[in-house]
Amino acid sequence: MQLLKTIEEIRAAVAQARRQGKTIGFVPTMGALHAGHSSLIQKARSQCGCIVVSIFVNPTQFGPTEDFGHYPRTLEEDTCLCESLRVDCVFAPSAEEMYPQKNLTWVDVEQLTAGLCGASRPGHLRGVTTVCTKLFHIVLPDKAYFGQKDAQQAVVIRRMVEDLNFPMEVIVCPTVREADGLAISSRNRYLSPEQRRQAVCLYQALCRCKEWVQQGTISSRELIEQMNQIVSKAGAQAEYISIVDSRTLQSMESLTADALVALACRVGTTRLIDNMLIFLNPLRFQI
Amino acid sequence: MQLLKTIEEIRAAVAQARRQGKTIGFVPTMGALHAGHSSLIQKARSQCGCIVVSIFVNPTQFGPTEDFGHYPRTLEEDTCLCESLRVDCVFAPSAEEMYPQKNLTWVDVEQLTAGLCGASRPGHLRGVTTVCTKLFHIVLPDKAYFGQKDAQQAVVIRRMVEDLNFPMEVIVCPTVREADGLAISSRNRYLSPEQRRQAVCLYQALCRCKEWVQQGTISSRELIEQMNQIVSKAGAQAEYISIVDSRTLQSMESLTADALVALACRVGTTRLIDNMLIFLNPLRFQI
Numbered sequence: 001m002q003l004l005k006t007i008e009e010i011r012a013a014v015a016q017a018r019r020q021g022k023t024i025g026f027v028p029t030m031g032a033l034h035a036g037h038s039s040l041i042q043k044a045r046s047q048c049g050c051i052v053v054s055i056f057v058n059p060t061q062f063g064p065t066e067d068f069g070h071y072p073r074t075l076e077e078d079t080c081l082c083e084s085l086r087v088d089c090v091f092a093p094s095a096e097e098m099y100p101q102k103n104l105t106w107v108d109v110e111q112l113t114a115g116l117c118g119a120s121r122p123g124h125l126r127g128v129t130t131v132c133t134k135l136f137h138i139v140l141p142d143k144a145y146f147g148q149k150d151a152q153q154a155v156v157i158r159r160m161v162e163d164l165n166f167p168m169e170v171i172v173c174p175t176v177r178e179a180d181g182l183a184i185s186s187r188n189r190y191l192s193p194e195q196r197r198q199a200v201c202l203y204q205a206l207c208r209c210k211e212w213v214q215q216g217t218i219s220s221r222e223l224i225e226q227m228n229q230i231v232s233k234a235g236a237q238a239e240y241i242s243i244v245d246s247r248t249l250q251s252m253e254s255l256t257a258d259a260l261v262a263l264a265c266r267v268g269t270t271r272l273i274d275n276m277l278i279f280l281n282p283l284r285f286q287i
Numbered sequence: 288m289q290l291l292k293t294i295e296e297i298r299a300a301v302a303q304a305r306r307q308g309k310t311i312g313f314v315p316t317m318g319a320l321h322a323g324h325s326s327l328i329q330k331a332r333s334q335c336g337c338i339v340v341s342i343f344v345n346p347t348q349f350g351p352t353e354d355f356g357h358y359p360r361t362l363e364e365d366t367c368l369c370e371s372l373r374v375d376c377v378f379a380p381s382a383e384e385m386y387p388q389k390n391l392t393w394v395d396v397e398q399l400t401a402g403l404c405g406a407s408r409p410g411h412l413r414g415v416t417t418v419c420t421k422l423f424h425i426v427l428p429d430k431a432y433f434g435q436k437d438a439q440q441a442v443v444i445r446r447m448v449e450d451l452n453f454p455m456e457v458i459v460c461p462t463v464r465e466a467d468g469l470a471i472s473s474r475n476r477y478l479s480p481e482q483r484r485q486a487v488c489l490y491q492a493l494c495r496c497k498e499w500v501q502q503g504t505i506s507s508r509e510l511i512e513q514m515n516q517i518v519s520k521a522g523a524q525a526e527y528i529s530i531v532d533s534r535t536l537q538s539m540e541s542l543t544a545d546a547l548v549a550l551a552c553r554v555g556t557t558r559l560i561d562n563m564l565i566f567l568n569p570l571r572f573q574i
Contacts, residue, residue: 007452104398105416105450110391129392130451137452163392164417165294165424 001083003090007138010091014052014139017088022049026141028132031055031092032072032186033081036176040145041085043173052139053082054091056098061127072186091139098134107133109156109163112249116152116262117273120239128153129160141168148286149175149183151260151275155249174286175274177203183274190270199267201234202274203287205241209261210285213278218255231265239264239271246277255280288370290377294425297378301339301426304375309336313428315419318342318379319359319473320368323463327432328372330460339426340369342379347390348414359473378426385421394420396443396450399536403439403549404560407526415440416447428455435573436462436470438549438562442536461573462561464490470561477557486554488521489561490574492528496548497572500565505542518552526551526558533564542567 004010014024025048027040033055044051055078062068075092082090106126112118113125136144146154154172161170176184181203182196191199205227217223220243231238241263243252252259255278262275277286291297301311312335314327324340331338342365349355362379369377393413399405400412423431433441441459448457463471468490469483478486492514499510507530518525528550530539539546542565549562564573 011454101449103450105394105396105447107451108393108395110393112391134450134452137454140454160392162388163390163421164394165421167298167424167427 001079001087001090003079003092005091005093006097007093010052010089010138013089014050017050018140020049023143024048024139024141025051026135026139026144027051027053028135028144028146029053029055030057030071030186031078032074032189033078034176034184034186034188036147036149036184038081038085039176040147040173041082041087043171044143044145045086047171048143050088051086052089052091052141053087054093054135054139056091056093056131056135058127058131059095059099060103060130061124063121063123066121067187067190072189098131103130106130107160107164109160112152112156112159115244115249115251116240116242117264118152120264125153125156129156132157132160133164136166136168143169143171145171145173147175148172148277149185149274151262151277152249155247155260181207183272185272187270187272191267195267195270198234198236199270199272201231201236201267202263202265202272204234205230205263206261206274206276206287210276210278210287213255213285214283220252220254223261227261227263231263236265236267236272239266288366288374288377290366290379292378292380293384294380297339297376297425300376301337304337305427307336310430311335311426311428312338313422313426313431314338314340315422315431315433316340316342316365317344317358317473318365319361319476320365321463321471321473321475323434323436323471325368325372326463327434327460328369328374330458331430331432332373334458335430337375338373339376339378339428340374341422341426342377343385343418343422345414345418346382346386347417348411350408350410353408354474354477359476378422385418390417393417394447394451396447399439399443399446402531402536402538403527403529404551405439407551412440412443416443419444419447420451423453423455430456430458432458432460434462435459435564436472436561438547438564439536442534442547468494470559472559474557474559478554482554482557485521485523486557486559488518488523488554489550489552489559491521492517492550493548493561493563493574497563497565497574500542500572501570507539507541510548514548514550518550523552523554523559526553 025044107129158170180200182200224241246258246260259278264273312331394416445457467487469487511528533545533547546565551560
């Protein structure tokens with residue numbers, strides 16, 4: 001496995017793999033790798049000849065009051081994990097390598113970024129789409145892999161790739177969970193033991209939502225109220241709990257089309273997100 | 288020469304040229320081809336193995352009151368010219384092919400788009416950067432060719448390619464002029480014979496500006512006032528006459544760095560633009 005720090009180096013490595021007739025699978029990450037990332041890498045490994053993982057804590061997707069400064073940085077463990085998963089290249093550039101001058105160019109996806117995390121984290125998704133565009137242009141992958149845990153990000157990146165005709169495919173892989181159901185996230189390591197026990201409430205609220213839907217509840221308001229009670233009782237604070245059309249991300253008053261149930265909660269000062277897809281006809285759930 | 292209407296077809300044609308080891312030179316146009324485009328194509332022909340010309344009157348770069356509807360469309364003449372210049376592929380997609388669904392994703396370059404044509408044509412440059420991104424992703428060129436006549440566009444596209452790490456080079460070619468100095472433009476065909484005589488005033492104003500600078504004038508205000516008089520006397524109306532830093536496009540009070548002198552004028556209802564670069568140390572001009 002190669003650990004590469006410059007754009008020139010990763011471009012040369014990918015070009016060589018390309019000349020050998022290999023397809024390129026790309027997993028963009030901010031490092032602090034966990035089982036969720038492993039599942040993306042394994043999926044890529046099963047579909048592509050050359051696997052590139054980028055590790056870059058992207059400053060332009062953090063707000064001024066967010067956790068950019070103390071976001072976990074664990075490059076040594078991350079490269080060990082990548083090596084064990086038979087990654088070909090880890091691309092770990094510096095901020096100066098990625099942003100050598102003031103960035104003036106932004107990729108923005110309208111409408112899909114207005115609600116959910118887009119509403120509570122202004123500029124976040126614009127930072128994500130912009131850095132993904134840069135990384136896609138550097139790595140030139142055939143397929144790029146994202147987690148369903150960041151549901152809005154997945155919808156936004158997919159639409160960006162369609163709208164801008166990127167010559168590549170976006171693959172979205174299911175959320176990976178701890179034994180008790182907590183969605184695995186790099187930010188889980190911020191949680192104290194007590195907060196860790198509280199944090200399962202996001203998953204529990206989604207599971208109860210599933211039951212109510214199975215029992216016939218279709219009003220978003222009712223479902224959201226019940227979920228909010230579960231979260232509050234556990235001692236967490238809901239930032240949003242939303243039921244939206246799974247493709248347009250527009251709010252739905254009731255379950256009349258395939259839906260995304262998404263929530264963001266504070267457990268202590270840590271912001272956690274989770275979601276569930278509801279498909280109608282026939283009714284099924286992806287959680 | 289191949290005339291291709293779908294993204295799938297042009298991608299296949301480019302991929303074949305690529306497999307033959309050819310470099311790809313790309314000239315994006317809105318058709319109504321003239322000697323300015325020919326110079327771009329000839330430059331591309333001298334540098335690349337496979338030349339692609341796109342012909343697409345892009346709706347997203349026209350304002351609601353602008354000339355999208357009656358912009359000249361001359362596909363047959365255009366393809367004849369391309370054939371004579373040994374173009375390999377003309378890509379002439381429909382609006383439905385380029386925008387099969389409502390476009391939600393926009394590429395925006397801040398600061399550089401605030402003044403000049405960006406100020407008088409809101410959304411225009413965003414439409415240009417977005418469609419160029421789409422076309423670059425479709426054609427995947429090694430080099431793309433733009434004219435210095437659209438000076439702000441050239442600076443903006445160059446910056447976009449840098450900021451977003453597009454794996455390609457932007458080549459800007461000098462403005463091509465009629466015998467009397469009028470910059471060649473597809474919109475010149477809107478001019479009546481009398482307006483055509485008036486239209487040379489943009490070039491004359493630039494030439495006089497050059498003389499004043501050679502004689503030692505460095506105040507932007509003085510230079511602009513004099514240019515405005517020339518334009519007004521000819522019966523044209525200046526939309527803007529600006530002297531800006533040639534890299535940042537920020538207004539300059541006096542010639543203290545390499546400068547772009549740019550103007551947009553109405554001759555009748557036709558909007559014409561022209562510009563001149565001034566390099567200091569040693570003093571020289573590109574017009």
